[in-house]
Amino acid sequence: MPTNPSTSRFTRLLFAGLVLVLASGCASQPADTQPDACGNVAYGYYDPAEPVNRGIFAFNRTLDDYALAPVARGYRRLPELFQSGVHNFVANFGEPKVFINDLLQGNFRRSANTAGRFFINTTAGIVGLIDVSGKLGIERHRSDFGQTFGVWNIASGPIVELPLFGTSNLRDATGRVLSFAVSPFGDNSDTVDTLGTINTVGGVVDGRAENLPLTDELRKRPDYYAALRDAVAQHRSNFVAEGKRGTPATSTHACERGEADGD
Known part of the structure; x- marks a missing residue:
């Protein structure tokens, strides 16, 4: 039986990603512990290239200060209905990759x-613009290749600051590259390409708007780079622990107000 080209390419990309992550060295992630009152678990990071990372971070921050953050702030002033539609569309377009990672995590x-x-929102929800599933009690969750690698107990590796993409660790950066390379919808449709472009633009703006409260708070710290690095490491550690449990983490109102340690 002939091999599906898309399946073959996905397999090669996944294998290449695993090799890259496994080659990241012995900077292992600490063993998961029981989450605290805020749902946080122990985390660690390894930043041997910090001077280089800080240089790239300065470039990313300038780009964010003068372009992305202002656009995101303008987006947050748009009608809630519009923002909700964009957020729902982006989340729905990403569901096939969430599905793939759910399967890979077992x-x-x-x-x-x-x-x-995905089926309900794509049909009844008008290509995902309306979260009909959520109204029916079928809650959304997130999953990505970086989380999958973590569920497989692959080491997080060193911190890497990627131009345009920001702070990450090698495991998650590899997962992000793999995610960009994988297209569950195929690449033979102009409609899918157009929707993909809309999804990319909408996802960047909506995601940045979602993170504005966090980054605005972190900017007040004496060392923004270190504060953001710690926040990302904590968030991703929690995210991997969530994948291992198979259930979304929950946070208390106290954590959301900053009365306890949070993301």
Whole structure:
């Protein structure tokens, strides 16, 4: 039986990603512990290239200060209905990759949840603009290749500051590159290409707007680079622990107000 080219390419990309992550060295992620009152678990980071990372961070911050953040602030002033539609569309367009990662993590209940959400929202929700599934009690969750690698107990590797993409670790950066390379919809449709472009632009702006409260708070710290690095490391550690549990983490109102340690 002939091999599907898309499947073959995905397999090669996944293998290449695994090799890159495994080659990241012995900077292992600490063993997961029981989450505290805010849902946080122990985290660690390894930043041997900090001077280089800080240089790239300065470039990224300038770009963010003068372009991305202002656009995101303008976006937050748009009608809530518009913002909700963009957010729902972006989340729905990403559900097939969430489904793939649910399967790779061996979480078949979550994969069924994701498949059901995608079918309902794509049809009844008008290409995902309306979160009909959420209204029916089928809650959304996130999953990506970086989380999958973490669920497989692959080391996080060193901190890498990527131009345009920001602070990450090698494991998550590899997962992000793999995610960009994988297209569950195929690449033979102009409609899919157009929707993909809309998704990319909408996802960048919506995601930056979502993170504005956090980054505005972190900018007040004496060392913004270190504060953001710690916040990202904590968030990703929590995210991997969530993937291992197979259920989304929850946070208390106290944490959201900053009365306890949070993301």
